Amino acid sequence: MLCGFHTPLLTRTRSHKPAKDIELMGTTLKKLLTLNVSVSLFIMMIRASSLVMKFVLTLFIARYLGFEALGMYGLIAAACVIAPSTVGFSFMYTISRKAVMLTQKEIMRELGYYFKLTILIYLVLCVATGIAGSIQGQLIFFLSVLALVFLEHLSTDIYTLLLNLSKPLAANVLHFIRSSVWMVVFMALAFFVPSLRTMETLIVLWAIGSITSLLCFIWVIRHWERAEDTAPVSLVSWFTNEFRESRTAYFTSFLRSIAQYLNHFLITIFLGIELTGIFVFYMQITSAMSNLLQTGIIQIAKPRLIRHHKSHNMAEYWNTYKQCLKHTVFTSLLMCCVAVPGIYVLTHHLIDKPLAIEWLSIFWWLLALFVVSNVSEVNKLLFYSQHRDDLLLRLFVMTFPVALVVNTILIYTLGLWGVIWSTLLLNIVGFMLQLKYARKMNNELEKSHEQ
Numbered sequence: 001m002l003c004g005f006h007t008p009l010l011t012r013t014r015s016h017k018p019a020k021d022i023e024l025m026g027t028t029l030k031k032l033l034t035l036n037v038s039v040s041l042f043i044m045m046i047r048a049s050s051l052v053m054k055f056v057l058t059l060f061i062a063r064y065l066g067f068e069a070l071g072m073y074g075l076i077a078a079a080c081v082i083a084p085s086t087v088g089f090s091f092m093y094t095i096s097r098k099a100v101m102l103t104q105k106e107i108m109r110e111l112g113y114y115f116k117l118t119i120l121i122y123l124v125l126c127v128a129t130g131i132a133g134s135i136q137g138q139l140i141f142f143l144s145v146l147a148l149v150f151l152e153h154l155s156t157d158i159y160t161l162l163l164n165l166s167k168p169l170a171a172n173v174l175h176f177i178r179s180s181v182w183m184v185v186f187m188a189l190a191f192f193v194p195s196l197r198t199m200e201t202l203i204v205l206w207a208i209g210s211i212t213s214l215l216c217f218i219w220v221i222r223h224w225e226r227a228e229d230t231a232p233v234s235l236v237s238w239f240t241n242e243f244r245e246s247r248t249a250y251f252t253s254f255l256r257s258i259a260q261y262l263n264h265f266l267i268t269i270f271l272g273i274e275l276t277g278i279f280v281f282y283m284q285i286t287s288a289m290s291n292l293l294q295t296g297i298i299q300i301a302k303p304r305l306i307r308h309h310k311s312h313n314m315a316e317y318w319n320t321y322k323q324c325l326k327h328t329v330f331t332s333l334l335m336c337c338v339a340v341p342g343i344y345v346l347t348h349h350l351i352d353k354p355l356a357i358e359w360l361s362i363f364w365w366l367l368a369l370f371v372v373s374n375v376s377e378v379n380k381l382l383f384y385s386q387h388r389d390d391l392l393l394r395l396f397v398m399t400f401p402v403a404l405v406v407n408t409i410l411i412y413t414l415g416l417w418g419v420i421w422s423t424l425l426l427n428i429v430g431f432m433l434q435l436k437y438a439r440k441m442n443n444e445l446e447k448s449h450e451q
Helices: 009-064 067-087 093-098 104-136 139-166 168-192 199-220 235-270 273-310 313-353 355-356 362-385 389-414 416-451
Strands: none
Touching: 009 067, 009 168, 009 273, 067 104, 067 199, 067 273, 067 362, 093 104, 093 139, 093 235, 093 273, 093 313, 104 139, 104 235, 104 362, 139 168, 139 199, 139 273, 168 273, 235 273, 235 389, 235 416, 273 313, 273 355, 273 362, 273 416, 313 362, 313 389, 313 416, 362 416, 389 416
16 A cells, blocks of 8 residues: 555645644643643642641651750751852752753763762761760760761752753652651651650651662662763862862852851850740741742743753743743742741641740741742842852852841840841842842843844
């Protein structure tokens, strides 16, 4: 039959082919859209579950271990964020950005150098931590915290890498393992066995969660092509070359993380660890809201902006940015509307702690800070996608000394309210400076395209 076409049949086949192609394209597009929506909904679901578990853990610690234990938990969590920004040199920041356009072999080569360097750094920190722990008489506790920080460092890097490789499903499943499963186990054990209601038990189970996540990542990349380094360089040479590219992002990340968690340590110094626990309690709620918002909207837009900028498709670039900004504002306001009645029920009926009710009013201002900070995160995507880390660094260099002075003075004089006013004021100022530099960057971009 293939060798003997009749003219009428041939004519009919040709005349219907465009229609069939269009129908096939439409069907394929619908399937892709359905798949993307399903994946997005699943990611939102497991991310929401992670945030719920983190929130429930906060309530559990506050109720059964007390606000002092919650303050210690907040300080350890702060260390898990500050350490990668300090000793990671923002290498994963630049590696993940390059990974969008790299092959698997090239990615594996970069990861090999990076993980060797990270292990060496933490071995040095292990010695210093051991000395400090011995002096304080808490050697095991200090070393266990450092081990946890190391594991969280690697897990955070893996999460960032997988997101930039457009693998949000794998990234969030691994995140769910290290941020939710161990919490369920801890709360179940601590509830039925009161003797396990200790920070030591929490740290051990937290570490087990991170280890499990790392093992799952190894399984995910088991089929990746291993790099055959035909022109190997020394670790020192790799560090020098990589830091030349990441140094601006490093100083920016370092200042940002210190500024973000500076309040935890200042409150502990001036007001005591119990009020640190109160601050952590309310901040965990807005932090959970921010994580959900950024995972479902902001982080998904990041690789798209990088690709559109790389391909000089500026129409799609700005359209992606505007859609991300619009969805961020709308969703953040909607989440605030849900949080207002929710926090009242929570503090008056579930926790029923006088200290939490006494400081409830600070939560309303933290919601305002939640909206401003997330809009600010959307604006940072412009700098990140266009490799303008220098502008972000300039912003942090300008605001960090002011933040240090203002936070210290206001916390010392106004107590916990000083944290709220200083943080909200500095975020608004930072947001205005972002807009100024974003306009400048946009003008430079338009001029370069005209040329």
